Amino acid sequence: MKVVTCIAPVNIAVIKYWGKSDEDLIIPINDSLSGTLSMDTMCAKTTIIASPELQENIFWLNGKEQSFDNKRLANCLQEVKQIADKSLPHLNWKLSIKSENNFPTAAGLASSAAGYACMVTALAKLYEIKGDVSYIARMGSGSACRSMYGGWVLWCKGSSSDGKDSIAKQIAPAAHWPEMRVIVLVVNDEKKKYSSTDAMKRSVQTSELLKHRANHVVPKMVKACIEAIKKKDFETFAEITMKESNSFHAICQDTYPPCVYLNDTSHTIIAAVHAYNEFKSANKVAYTFDAGPNAVLYLLESSVDEFISVINYVLPPMDNNGDYYKGLPVSPSQLSQKLKMALNASIQKPGGLKYIIHTKIGEGPKLLSEPQEHLL
Amino acid sequence: MKVVTCIAPVNIAVIKYWGKSDEDLIIPINDSLSGTLSMDTMCAKTTIIASPELQENIFWLNGKEQSFDNKRLANCLQEVKQIADKSLPHLNWKLSIKSENNFPTAAGLASSAAGYACMVTALAKLYEIKGDVSYIARMGSGSACRSMYGGWVLWCKGSSSDGKDSIAKQIAPAAHWPEMRVIVLVVNDEKKKYSSTDAMKRSVQTSELLKHRANHVVPKMVKACIEAIKKKDFETFAEITMKESNSFHAICQDTYPPCVYLNDTSHTIIAAVHAYNEFKSANKVAYTFDAGPNAVLYLLESSVDEFISVINYVLPPMDNNGDYYKGLPVSPSQLSQKLKMALNASIQKPGGLKYIIHTKIGEGPKLLSEPQEHLL
Known part of the structure; x- marks a missing residue:
């Protein structure tokens, strides 16, 4: 055996x-x-x-x-x-x-x-x-x-x-970029999901813009993003990441019938990220969205606590949500009045997010050899 | 004078x-x-x-x-x-x-x-x-x-x-297509509007997909749509209209930062139109959205009453909304159970729409010559 x-x-x-x-x-x-x-x-x-x-x-x-x-x-x-x-x-x-x-x-x-x-x-x-x-x-x-x-x-x-x-x-x-952190904002969403395999196929069949994205937009972005990662240039990395997420969801919107993954909560997060970056006069946070409403944020360690506070401000957690933060510890703080003003947010009602995961970049697959680690 | x-x-x-x-x-x-x-x-x-x-x-x-x-x-x-x-x-x-x-x-x-x-x-x-x-x-x-x-x-x-x-x-x-009707679904929306002049400018400056749309997608669509109108071919007209609205909002999504005009109510309408057309095995209704969340529907006179009922089903009006229908008369009816099933809708809470306007295609500007018609 x-x-x-x-x-x-x-x-x-x-x-x-x-x-x-x-x-x-x-x-x-x-x-x-x-x-x-x-x-x-x-x-x-x-x-x-x-x-x-x-x-x-x-x-x-x-x-x-x-x-x-x-x-x-x-x-x-x-x-x-x-x-x-x-x-x-x-x-x-x-x-x-x-x-x-x-x-x-x-x-x-x-x-x-x-x-x-x-x-x-x-x-x-x-x-x-x-x-x-x-x-x-x-x-x-x-x-x-x-x-x-x-x-x-x-x-x-x-x-x-x-x-x-x-x-x-x-x-x-x-280990190349040890300050990089990742926050996953898991959105409360009742909509039925549709298979991304099917949606992807429909995009290939119907989106007039998809080919242009695949052949002309992505190659430029890949090259620039690799360079930004190698240089640990967060400003550029963040801009490419956000533009690229937007470009992908643009293709979803251009699909017929459209496949819409972002909801009003997702768009609230997007607006908060742009408002925060503008307030900071620099890209401090980058959002990216896959085939669903959840936001994944790339940001440096130094921005985590403040931006968690921004999210708590525009998307307040429900009371008594004890298990709200998962992963690495976070210490959200009070936001300054100035930052609150700058967010200019239509604050959402509590419960827009299910929970928040805080993590970082890590290693590839690993073999476990201790007998007690087996699942069978 | x-x-x-x-x-x-x-x-x-x-x-x-x-x-x-x-x-x-x-x-x-x-x-x-x-x-x-x-x-x-x-x-x-x-x-x-x-x-x-x-x-x-x-x-x-x-x-x-x-x-x-x-x-x-x-x-x-x-x-x-x-x-x-x-x-x-x-x-x-x-x-x-x-x-x-x-x-x-x-x-x-x-x-x-x-x-x-x-x-x-x-x-x-x-x-x-x-x-x-x-x-x-x-x-x-x-x-x-x-x-x-x-x-x-x-x-x-x-x-x-x-x-x-x-x-x-x-x-x-x-007079060329006298059966054509237009329904405007005015969406309740508290979000601040941003100027479409500014958003358009930002799209030109930042959207990688915009040029492809303007130079390659739109010319084909214009030609095909003129032909569909001349032939009164609603099936084709509707498909082009919906694809074109989607293409436009794809460009908005590809703009940096994105300009998002459609909200969850808009997407509920889009889903209802596609579900209805699928139920009918033909394009009976076409949606189009400008720089805002309101839907404008193009449809033939024969589809108006049933589709108003579809909208009332997925986006129920508030009680006692006496002034809900404006323009040409409508007579919404009960939907069949089969159609309700086909809509497979996550029914929204009442009040998603402010009101519904029913109108048709009409004439160009007109000179009024009766003295009592002057505004001054």
């Missing part, structure tokens, strides 16, 4: 992936770029057991049994086995896979990216594969490939029709 | 004007296309008195005295006088101008377009000018030029640097 347990991180794109050129292989129409979040706060965990005694493959995700016939899972497994050493005795043993996220999937935080990164890392370990397997994680969930590395990660769309060069590369390690 | 009184209509663009290539002359970066709304329901009215006894120019707008030094007003007046017969005795008499809208400016319905169309029509009449003066109305408020004609109107951006060929042309008269 073989047992492998891994953890893998969530990543938050600053240059977004939106649109596939190959639906089956998950090859994107543009490069994308992300920060990997610390696994101290959020991670996926997967244990895989391979045993000659197992009668059939089993897959448990967050406590629920899943079909093993799922095409994306099958693609990953097939690809890993294909490059594995064929003489491994356990290559044909059945598998029992158990996967969990230590953060609520309701957070809308691309749990599938961390999940597939974790699964592929564990499979690669199980079958003793060396070298980059980000292209395999990509076949599970596109942005999972970016969760295969820590720090700042570029997913190159590649040009090969088999997707073998559509892989992730680390641009800079987590 | 000379007295002239005119009325002029509101117009609602189906291909939007967004972005100037010349800020002073108000020359747009793309053609635009609109329907002119009936003056029976909404219009601007202007009376101009020219008298040798007036000591100074006076301008009243909706009951409030305005500065006569306003650059846009001065540009219009100067241009009209320039092409007038210089021997007219009253050419140098002072003016008293009184202008009013018969609809609340709070409706966010481009009151300046109707206002400047009315003013320029009255000035042209006063100074006995023949021929097209839509380029002069354009200098007051860009889209005012489209209110200079009834029916379906194209504003050609033109190519001359003095803007003389940036004029409006009628594509089809009001």
Whole structure:
């Protein structure tokens, strides 16, 4: 019997992936770029057991049994086995896979990216594969490939029709920009979600602006953003991050019928960030939004406490919300009257946010070897 | 003493004007296309008195005295006088101008377009000018030029640097498509408005997608939409109208900082229109949104009552809202259970809309000659 347990991180794109050129292989129409979040706060965990005694493959995700016939899972497994050493005795043993996220999937935080990164890392370990397997994680969930590395990660769309060069590369390690912090504002939202896979497909089919974004806007932004990260130039990094989020949601709005992910609470956050940056005469905070209403803010450590206070001012928490802050500690303070005036906010009623996560940039997937760490 | 009184209509663009290539002359970066709304329901009215006894120019707008030094007003007046017969005795008499809208400016319905169309029509009449003066109305408020004609109107951006060929042309008269109706859903919104002049400028300066829209998307859409109007092909007309509204708001979202005009109520309306059209397996209703959250719906007479019922279902009116329907009569009915299911709506709490205006396509500006019709 073989047992492998891994953890893998969530990543938050600053240059977004939106649109596939190959639906089956998950090859994107543009490069994308992300920060990997610390696994101290959020991670996926997967244990895989391979045993000659197992009668059939089993897959448990967050406590629920899943079909093993799922095409994306099958693609990953097939690809890993294909490059594995064929003489491994356990290559044909059945598998029992158990996967969990230590953060609520309701957070809308691309749990599938961390999940597939974790699964592929564990499979690669199980079958003793060396070298980059980000292209395999990509076949599970596109942005999972970016969760295969820590720090700042570029997913190159590649040009090969088999997707073998559509892989992730680390641009800079987590330690490169140690002051960088990430705040996730989890928005209360009752709207039904629609699948981002479907929405993305509809954008490719109907948005007149998408091609221009993919071919002309994103390449410039990727280049400038990598440079800003390398130089630790927050001013430029923040501007690109916000513009890029806006550009992505513009494409969603240009899709027919439109796919609208931002709601009034999201727009309140956007307005607060711009008002705060204007007050500071510098970009101190950058927002980015994925396919949902939750804001992810990139900011330096020195801005965290004040900006949490800004958020508490425009989007007050409910009373007695004891579990409101998660992750790294925060110490929100009183805002100055001047800053309150500058925010010029239409203050929202309490309860617009479910909770706030404070975290930082972290490392890539990790093998856990202590027996008590296994999920099975 | 000379007295002239005119009325002029509101117009609602189906291909939007967004972005100037010349800020002073108000020359747009793309053609635009609109329907002119009936003056029976909404219009601007202007009376101009020219008298040798007036000591100074006076301008009243909706009951409030305005500065006569306003650059846009001065540009219009100067241009009209320039092409007038210089021997007219009253050419140098002072003016008293009184202008009013018969609809609340709070409706966010481009009151300046109707206002400047009315003013320029009255000035042209006063100074006995023949021929097209839509380029002069354009200098007051860009889209005012489209209110200079009834029916379906194209504003050609033109190519001359003095803007003389940036004029409006009628594509089809009001009588061409007599079944066409227009419903305005006036949304309750407390957000402060920002000037569309400023937002447009910011889009030109910052949106990476705007040029692509202006140069590649709009020309195709204008051509196809004119054809759809000429053929009275509602299916195509509706699709272009909705896509074009989405494309415009995509550009707003791509602007930095973004200018967000649509709110959660607007998106509820968009979702209801798409769900209704899907239920009917045809485009029965088309939405379009200008620089504000209010929806304008184009639809044929036969769909009005049912779609008003759809709106009442997803956005219920407040109780005792006696003045809720304005304009042409409506007879909302009960919705079938099947249609309610198909709407699959997250029904909003009552009061999302202020009121509903029902109107149709109408004629261009008109001279009123009965003495009791003057405002002064």
